[in-house]
Amino acid sequence: MRILLVEDELVVARSVAALLSGHRITTDIAGSGEDGLDHLRTYSYDAVVLDRMLPGMDGLEFVRRVRTARITTPILMLSGHGDIATRIKGITLGADDFLTKPFEPPELVARLLAIVRRASGFADHTLRAGPVEMDLKSHDCTVNGRKVHLTGKEQAILQLMMTRKGTVLSKEAILTHLYGGMDEPEIKIIDVFVCKLRKKLATAGSPNLIGTVWGSGYILREPEHAAAGPVS
Secondary structure (H helix, E strand, O other): EEEEEEEHHHHHHHHHHHHHHHHOOOOEEEHHEEEEEHHHOOOOEEHHHHHHHHOOOOOHHHHHHHHOOOOOOOOOEEOOOOHHHHHHHHHOOOOOOEEEOOOHHHHHHHHHHHHHHHHHEEEEEEOEEEEEEEOOOOHHHHEEEEEEEHHHHHHHHHHHHHHHHOOOEHHHHHHHHHHOOOOOOOOOOHHHHHHHHHHHHHOOOOOOOOEEEEEEEEOOOOHHOOOOEEEE
C-alpha cells in the first residue's frame, strides 16, 4: 500500500512514515498543500493522511480542491482541534475520516486501513477476488483458503489490483506505485513481476485472474468476467 502524507513538520512526518512502514505501508511526504496536490495529480495513492494545520493552504482547503478536481483518493485528516464543527466541515468537504491528535499509533493504522477498504467496496479488512483473499492487516494471501507466498513486490501489485478491481492499470502506474518515482528500474520489470504473480496464483488454483489489455496495461477481474473484452 502507498499513501501520501501531507505534513509540514518534517520530524512528525518521518515519525508517521516510520510507523506506517512497520505495517508495510509506503509513505510519500508532501510538506505543503500545494505540494500534496501536485503529488495527487501525478501519482496514484491508496489514501492521503492530511494534517489540518498547514502553511498557506490549510487542510480544509486542500480537501476542497482535491474533491473539486474529482480526485477520489480517500482522505484521513489529522488535527489538534477536535471540535465537532471542524470535523463536520472536513467531512462535508470530502474527508473520509478524522483523527484527533494526539492519537495512538494502532488507531491511525486501523482507520487508514478502514478508509482504504471502504473506498474499494470491502466491508472488512480482507480483499477478495474470486478464490483469492488478501488480509490488509497480516498481508497474507490465500487461494481457496491455502496460503500463497508472495514477495513484497508481488504482494504490493496484487493489493493494488484488488483495490482497483476492474480498472486497467498501466505499467507506468504500477511502477510508480512500487517505487514512488525513486530509483525506478526499467519498466519491463513490471512484466516480470506480473508473470511470476500469475504463475503463483495459477498454481494455487486461480488462473486468469490478471488479464493483459494490449497497449494499455493489466487488469484484475472476477474470474467469471476474466475472458470478457480484448483481454488475455
